[in-house]
Amino acid sequence: MSVTFSRAERVDAMQSSSTMAATQAAARLRAAGHDVVDLGAGEPDFTTPENIREAAKRALDSGKTKYTPAAGTAELKNAIIGYIERETGTKYEPSQVIVSAGGKQVLFNGITTLINPADEVIIPAPYWVTFPEIVTFCGGKSVFVDTESNGFQLTAKMVADAVTPKTKLIIVNSPSNPSGRIMAPEEFRAVAELVAERGLWMISDECYYRFTYPPYQPLSAASLPAELRERVLISGSFSKTYAMTGWRIGYALAHRDWVTEMSKVQSHSTSNPTSFAQWGAVEAAQGDQSSIDGMLAEYQKRRDWLIPALNEIPGVSCAMPEGAFYAFPSIKGVLAKASVKTDSEFSDLLLNEAHVVVTPGSAFGMPGYLRISYANSLEAIQRGVDRMRQVIEKVTR
Numbered sequence: 001m002s003v004t005f006s007r008a009e010r011v012d013a014m015q016s017s018s019t020m021a022a023t024q025a026a027a028r029l030r031a032a033g034h035d036v037v038d039l040g041a042g043e044p045d046f047t048t049p050e051n052i053r054e055a056a057k058r059a060l061d062s063g064k065t066k067y068t069p070a071a072g073t074a075e076l077k078n079a080i081i082g083y084i085e086r087e088t089g090t091k092y093e094p095s096q097v098i099v100s101a102g103g104k105q106v107l108f109n110g111i112t113t114l115i116n117p118a119d120e121v122i123i124p125a126p127y128w129v130t131f132p133e134i135v136t137f138c139g140g141k142s143v144f145v146d147t148e149s150n151g152f153q154l155t156a157k158m159v160a161d162a163v164t165p166k167t168k169l170i171i172v173n174s175p176s177n178p179s180g181r182i183m184a185p186e187e188f189r190a191v192a193e194l195v196a197e198r199g200l201w202m203i204s205d206e207c208y209y210r211f212t213y214p215p216y217q218p219l220s221a222a223s224l225p226a227e228l229r230e231r232v233l234i235s236g237s238f239s240k241t242y243a244m245t246g247w248r249i250g251y252a253l254a255h256r257d258w259v260t261e262m263s264k265v266q267s268h269s270t271s272n273p274t275s276f277a278q279w280g281a282v283e284a285a286q287g288d289q290s291s292i293d294g295m296l297a298e299y300q301k302r303r304d305w306l307i308p309a310l311n312e313i314p315g316v317s318c319a320m321p322e323g324a325f326y327a328f329p330s331i332k333g334v335l336a337k338a339s340v341k342t343d344s345e346f347s348d349l350l351l352n353e354a355h356v357v358v359t360p361g362s363a364f365g366m367p368g369y370l371r372i373s374y375a376n377s378l379e380a381i382q383r384g385v386d387r388m389r390q391v392i393e394k395v396t397r
């Protein structure tokens with residue numbers, strides 16, 4: 001007898017994560033013995049720095065293996081507060097901080113505690129895939145603001161034009177996954193002013209905050225004046241900054257009532273993030289920060305090779321990313337001439353014929369583009385681009 005599962009309506013429109021699907025496709029090909037070049041994963045190829053690993057080992061050995069407060073330990077909250085104060089000069093209170101299982105859980109808690117059915121959420125496109133999925137889960141409506149004509153640079157005017165009486169939240173992500181763009185500081189502030197004026201709320205996803213390339217400077221909502229900060233939830237993560245993706249530690253800094261509601265949800269879902277991972281994160285926030293400079297220098301070296309190489313391929317054009325570790329080239333010039341007509345078809349072809357994993361731009365609400373992660377060795381990136389060039393030559397011949 002076969003049973004049909006009757007899923008809840010709230011997950012009807014939810015899609016599986018396309019970036020995770022790309023990673024799984026790469027794993028399948030690798031298991032089948034193929035030499036796969038993975039430029040799909042949004043995951044640092046570095047090992048978590050030793051001081052952080054040692055701190056977690058010490059925590060394990062000293063029995064820090066029990067439940068902690070659901071919203072995170074006092075020690076980690078204080079370490080995060082100290083880190084943000086050193087970075088931005090702003091001191092948050094422990095009641096304004098929650099530690100969660102990665103930035104993803106922060107965003108899930110943050111959006112589910114704010115959005116009612118039919119509320120509108122403004123999301124600049126291209127966007128990180130998870131934002132609209134959580135909004136959909138809440139029964140909310142994502143209102144996308146297309147930034148392509150402005151080189152993926154969001155302006156307050158674009159946001160103002162999208163506001164309706166139903167708007168409740170705007171989500172910004174700078175540096176952006178996938179475009180690598182950093183918001184202009186004056187536009188960032190103008191968006192926060194608009195949010196305050198209209199009584200809206202804002203989520204600033206700052207998980208790539210430390211990965212900005214000179215001359216660009218890290219930009220955080222924590223540096224905004226207090227009256228603007230009040231309506232902004234900062235979503236931070238240890239995943240990318242300290243190469244700690246598997247540890248699952250992220251945090252929010254927000255209005256204390258928002259944090260209270262998020263803590264309530266978390267206390268009935270996952271409870272605390274893993275106890276000894278939190279102790280590793282204490283060391284990450286308080287200890288030697290020089291590993292970040294080393295990783296950033298390496299990303300920059302790869303970026304500086306990758307972008308000119310992409311621009312040399314006929315039909316491909318790519319702006320220089322200002323932060324994060326993604327290139328976001330347009331392949332519209334290729335698709336216009338090729339036997340494949342969409343970015344998804346092209347990505348599939350690249351995967352199946354050349355065993356190179358990239359993510360189609362349409363997954364980020366921007367068809368005609370590809371997201372290429374350079375969180376992989378320069379040698380792998382060079383092999384990947386070489387194979388991509390060959391596939392493009394073949395399909396446009």
Ligand SMILES: Cc1ncc(COP(=O)(O)O)c(C=O)c1O
Nearest residue numbers: 042102103104128177237239250
């Ligand atoms: C823009 C953005 N926000 C949040 C996250 C979540 O990261 P984590 O849950 O590992 O902290 C990611 C991960 O790819 C991301 O790219």
